[in-house]
Amino acid sequence: MIAPVNLLLIAALAGVLSLCVLGSLARSGMAGIKETIGANLLTLLAFFAFGLQNTSAPLWLTILVPNMAIALALCAYYAGVRRLMGLGVPRHLMMIGCGVALTVLVVYTYVDWQVGPRIIAMSFLQMGFMMAVAHTIQRNMPVHRSRYSYRFVWVVALISSVVCVARAGIYLADIAVPEGILEPTFWNVAFLTLGVLVMPCLTLGTIMIIHDRMLADREQEANTDFLTGLMSRKAWWMQAERYCAQALRTRRPLTLLLLDIDYFKRINDTHGHMAGDAVLRHFGLLATATLRTGDHVGRVGGEEFGVLFPDMRGDAVMDVAARLLDSVRRTPCSHGGSTISYTFSAGVAEWVPGENLQVFFERADRKLYAAKAAGRNRIVGPGLDAERPQLPVAA
Known part of the structure; x- marks a missing residue:
C-alpha cells in the first residue's frame, strides 16, 4: 500500500x-x-x-x-x-x-x-x-x-x-x-x-x-467580417456551397440576392473613408434587422453583399429585397454630425439544379450589373433584364 x-x-x-x-x-x-x-x-x-x-x-x-x-x-x-x-x-x-x-x-x-x-x-x-x-x-x-x-x-x-x-x-x-x-x-x-x-x-x-x-x-x-459583423467572404462562400449541395439532394429552392451599395466611392470621396465604414456598418445592422435568422448574409466584396435564401423562390426574395431597400432609403446613416443617404442595386437569381456555385453567383452578378446599368437604386430579379428592371420602391 x-x-x-x-x-x-x-x-x-x-x-x-x-x-x-x-x-x-x-x-x-x-x-x-x-x-x-x-x-x-x-x-x-x-x-x-x-x-x-x-x-x-x-x-x-x-x-x-x-x-x-x-x-x-x-x-x-x-x-x-x-x-x-x-x-x-x-x-x-x-x-x-x-x-x-x-x-x-x-x-x-x-x-x-x-x-x-x-x-x-x-x-x-x-x-x-x-x-x-x-x-x-x-x-x-x-x-x-x-x-x-x-x-x-x-x-x-x-x-x-x-x-x-x-x-x-x-x-x-x-x-x-x-x-x-x-x-x-x-x-x-x-x-x-x-x-x-x-x-x-x-x-x-x-x-x-x-x-x-x-x-x-x-x-x-x-468567419466574421470585422467591420460589419456579418459573415466573411470565406465563411459565406463555404456556407453557400453547403446550401447548393443540400438543394441538389432535396430539390428544394435556393435563391441568391447579390447587392452593391450605390456610388460608394463618392461617399468615401465626399465624407471620408471613416464615413464609408460607418455606412457599411449601418447596412450590416439594417440587413440583420430586416432579414430572417436563416438568411445567410455576408460581405463578399468591398461594398458588395450576398444573401442566401434557402427554401425561398425568387418572387418572395424580391419582396424581401424590396423591404430591405426601402429600409435603407428611409433610414440614412448618421456619422460625425452628418446624415448620409444611400441606396443599393441588386440582382436576384434562383439556383438551377446541377449548377455549381460559381455559375450561380455569376448569374446573380450579371443581374446586379443590369440593375446598375438601368440607373441603380433598384433590383433585377428572375425573368427580368436590363431593359425592364424592377423598381421595388418609388424613387
Missing part, C-alpha cells in the same frame, strides 16, 4: 505540471485562468502543510492552514468556472460555507479534539462546491460545439461529490475510525488517492474548455 505522503508528493507534481500549462495560457486573457491558477497554488500549499502533520509543527499550520487552503482552492476554482462561463460569482454564499467549515475546524481542534467532525465538515464543503461546479457546467454547455471537455469536468465533479458523500457517511456511521491524514489506513489511502486526483483532473478539464473557447474565438474571427 502506497504511503499517504507519497500520494501527496505525486499530487504536488501533477499540480506543478498543471501550473506550467496554465501559465502558458495566461497570456490569452481568457476569463477564469487566474482563478484556476490560484486554486492549484492553494492546493499545493495544502499538500505541503498536510505533509507536516507528523512533525512538531503547530496545529494551526498542520490542520487549520491546509484545510482552509483547500476551502479557498474550491472557492477559486468555482469562481474560475463561473467566470469562464460568463457568469457572476456568488461570493457571499461561498464565504458563508467557508466560515462554517472554519468554525468546525477551530472548535474540534482547540475546544474538543476530534478528527471525525473535521473530516465530515470538509467533506460536505467539498461536496457542495463540486455539485455547484457540475450544475454550472451542465447549464452552460455549448449547443453547436463539442461538449467533450465540458462533460469531462461535469463527470469529475460528480464523482468527487459522490466520494465526499461516501467519506462523510462512513465517518458519520462509525464504519471507520477517524485518523490523521498521514496514517496509512485503508480508508485514508483510498480517499486520499481519490481526493488528490480531483484538482489535477478538474484543471485538465478546464484547460480543455479554455482551448475550446480559444478555438471558437479564432473561428469566429475568421
